[in-house]
Amino acid sequence: MTKDDRYGSAGDTYGSSGDSYEESPSTGRNGGDATPVHEIDDAESATQSDGSGVADLPFIFARRTVKADRDALPVYVRETTAAELDELEREIDERFGGDDVMSLDVREAVVRAGLRNVDDVVDVMEAWGYGRR
Template sequence: MTKDDRYGATDDDYSDDLDGYGTETVTTTDSSGETETVESNASEADSTDSTTDSTATSSDPLPFIFARRTVKADRDAVPVYVQDQTATEIDELERDLSQTFDGDKVMALDVREALIRAGLENVDDVRRVMEEWGYGRR
């Protein structure tokens, strides 16, 4: 099992399709009245805190997969260890979703977070699985 298998590949292509969307222009004025304009791209922004772009004209935010810089951007690492059967089922689901969303590159991290989101939206199912594992029998 490779690191990409465990954590998802980092070659997220979606940010490449935005043609300059990740470029940010910031104009500042210091106390002496001098104005400085600086352009930065997403790779430079990775090393600094991001700021909210107040010049955005669209009221609809971009969907998550298009707005991020990389597949790991704006995510916290949450290590998850799974049983062999669960790992097999996740791999099968990733392949199935890759066929379902044929035009999109389905990222493993997205599938795994979607599984967690679906679980959070269906806590009764989570409770049922935990009971099957033996929780609540003490």
């Protein structure tokens, strides 16, 4: 698997219509009265109409490319975490065998899941030593 395959720069076959897709300001991405991220219903925010003709389309179908409408968020991980992410990507790719699963989608889904399960995030951080001072 090449870097382009993993990150989708050349292989994103979803949403090739050229329509743009922007998240609603209610997601907090562009300011305004932001709803806390852990309270956002992903299905609802992904299907809101933005006037571009992509209403009611899930995110992977509404976007132009896998990197469209995303901000870069560099994350440095240890080797064991990177290996676990790679394994998760393989498992999800097998589960959604008919879809072209993008690494960026899996990684953002992991972040979204963490935001929904803050207690799990706290547990990991406590295991790393946070809260012992």
